[in-house]
Amino acid sequence: MNLKQLSQMLELSQTTVSRALNGYPEVNEETRRRVMDAARRHGYRPNPSARRLATGKAGMIGYVLPTGSAVDIDPHFVEFLSGLGDYARAHDFDLVLSPADAQDEETTYRRVVANKQVDALYVSSPKPADKRIKLLEQLGLPYIVHGRSEGLHFDYPFMDIDNEGAFHEAGRLLVQLGHSRIALINGQRAETFAVFRERGLRNALAASGLVLATPMIRSFAMTEENGYRAARSLLETSPRPTAIICSSLIMALGVVRAARDLGIEIPKDMSLIAHDDVFPWLKPENFSVPLATTRSSIRLAGARIAERLAARISGLEEGKSGEVWPVDLVVRGSVAGAPTRANS
Template sequence: MTISLKQLSLLLGLSQTTVSRALNGYPEVSEATRKRVIEAAQRHAYMPNPRARSLATGRAMAIGHVLPLAGPSDMVNPIFADFLAGAGTVYTRRGYGVHLSFAEAGREAEHFRWLTRQRMVDAVVLHSPRAEDERARALADLDIVFGVHGLLGARREGYNYVEMDNRAAMELATCHLAGLGHRRIAFLNGPAGLNFAREREAGFLSVMEARSLVPNRLWMLNDEMSEDYGHRTAQRLCRGSPRPTAFLAGSILVAAGVHRAVLEAGLRVPRDVSIVTHDDMLSFLPNGDPPRLTATRSPVREAGQRLADILIDQVEDRTRPPRGVILAPELVLGASTGPAPAEAPA
């Protein structure tokens, strides 16, 4: 079927040792032989058997991504998918595989222990981290290389991570709205416990404060980001008086719900109400041209690539210090934002 190291060495009249060393770039082999070996390897399409290799080296040549088993969770989350697609290209290029596994919520620590005891993976990626994340603690205790897609609480050093600058994103968005004259802004944020939601709130508040605007605390909401959440909330707020002139939505789904509620209330976008969203899923809901929604965007796919490289670097040289990357978001102007409507006289 496929040629083995032994066969190749027999073919070349060399020992397995020499062929192995030649291919793996060890110095103790003459350049002439190395060239001959490499050429023969290519000709016979030799590829080392990853299983045998990792049995011998003790290295897994795989990075683990662990997903919660039940419920409408990460796996169904397009962000995760896009992140993995980005990471996947790097893994493939550098000869690593993905080890995808599913763990019951709450038993992740045990799962990690199993993964590492079995040497299934060389490193692990943590998705959707919480501020106080017991999974991160478990990983640190296990002395395994790991990286986080997001931040662990306020900490920004001592571990590998890739994060979009959530604070900057909301600052951009809030600045944009404030610049258009909006003062009554509703902020439909993500779940309160999650880090990125805190960061976003900080960004929102800092701009409001800088502009001497007073945020309406009743309009700052936290929930799972669903279309339903956006719709339900916007419907309620649009009935109130005064109502918001602008909505800041945490995701495209939330924005879609808001948009629907606003239309149903007989209001026009952006004449009566402006909508800005954070868009982390890019291509998932194709925007037209010009884009329908004004949105802040982060390069999720690139985030995956960056973290993959960071992890593999550290796996291959355990002495490397941990690295963190903060990716800058951009604001894409769309057709959903415009000047705030004139204030009704008080």
């Protein structure tokens, strides 16, 4: 079925149908739903070239992908991308990845915008005073940041989870259970989610007169091996921490392995809480001791970013609003009262 046939069937003009399919704000919601439902039922798919000519839109969401020997494939990013891709596919958007030298992403951003390759971009893993956000403000292309950047003196559109609140609640729970030697195995300090998580835990301890000491903090890329190394270095100190809060389930795999190698029982000798991005292939309840977590789906975050980008492309969303999702604290068997043994 082509556009003309779809329009005749719905008794609407081709212009109205085209605008409804492409999310123009002047089409009312009832008409938009009617057109979208009919298009799905009859298998109508717009011709990409014709849509671009008619609307001036490429139908593309872009991402500048840092590459190089120092860049690892991050399963958190892959899961986020899956959520973004699910939404994009269902709404006839394509996703364009533009590889960039990790040390010179600005050149690629400028090229992508100048060539009009995409209708909007998203930015991930923001850093304090992130130069990419400053650049996109100057270039004028619609964009959204997954996360937040501190130190910018202007508003920008973002979607984030309450990292600070999540780790504050995790820390408060451990303090309530009598823990005073609490360690943090965090993501890399250059990224603001890690800054927020450290701040949340630090404030939770401070509220009870405790201190998150520098020797109790480890910051690494979030891999299983890094989790293992960080946990070993913490658990081989004396006195060792009685609880660890970890920034990823993947790192927590390494923490559990390190505790097992050292003969440390969870939660008898050490409590453990980790952040759960809700991976379908790694579930906290399936750990040898069901793992207490702060939980927020990174896949749903990807879908939400795509939804907001589509709205910004069509003009349904304007301004530079941010949204922060609350994070659930799920208590399972990996937390208990602080041990009383002298060497714990």
